[in-house]
Amino acid sequence: MRRGWLLPLFAVLGFAFLYLPIISLVVFSFNESRLVTVWSRFSLKWYGELFADPQMLGAALLSLRIAAISSTIALVLGTLCAVALVRFRRFRGRTALTGMVSAPLVMPDVITGLSLLLLFVAMETFFGWPAGRGELTIILAHTTFCMAYITVVVQSRLSDMDLSLEEAAMDLGATPARVFFDITLPIIAPALISGWLLGFTLSLDDLVIASFVSGPGSSTLPMVIFSKIRLGVSPDVNALATIIIGIVSVGVLGATILQMTRPKVNRT
Known part of the structure; x- marks a missing residue:
């Protein structure tokens, strides 16, 4: 009998621990007071302050642009990598490719950021590209670690896919490219969307790696927020966080609705 209410209680406490701070942040973004923990009255004042702050808006637009570009590139590369790992079981370099995919997942961000910084410095010394650190180097860095996460997501979906559908299409005369775009791609589309959203979120949230590979004039949103909260949390940060949430x-x-409503494949 005790187990019947303990599990729901722990679940409620766990979700409350995770989401109550987010709810509090959203509520206090509509607070007129400058103190982020003292409620005075409802106001949209800090949303107006946010849209009047060129530094915050510039950093937000830069982060959104970097996240969109890097997650899109990582989606293409991660999908190709997942197809290679799932469909081509044995090929030269498979072990190295698997290791390169797994390394960003377990490597600390400090090590990843430092290694990428040294790589970019060496490339600039020998090849002259990339010239300095900025938006391009952040995109390259974020693509590197986002690709690993997207590969894992797409790889798991491809592993569960029924190969008889592709084999039937090829028996009917479809080329491998036609099979991929007409059969495989629509089936794994929910995984592609989920992977892209995961990469977008990881890129938008990154602070450590971007701090290593960024340069003057290329401060991302997490970097700007981190520098602002060192002097105290400003209510306009709550407003920006609410918009992002x-x-x-x-x-x-x-993405959840799309995945729930997708047609189920009959494997009989």
């Missing part, structure tokens, strides 16, 4: 929630909800 809303955008991400809509994206995750859309």
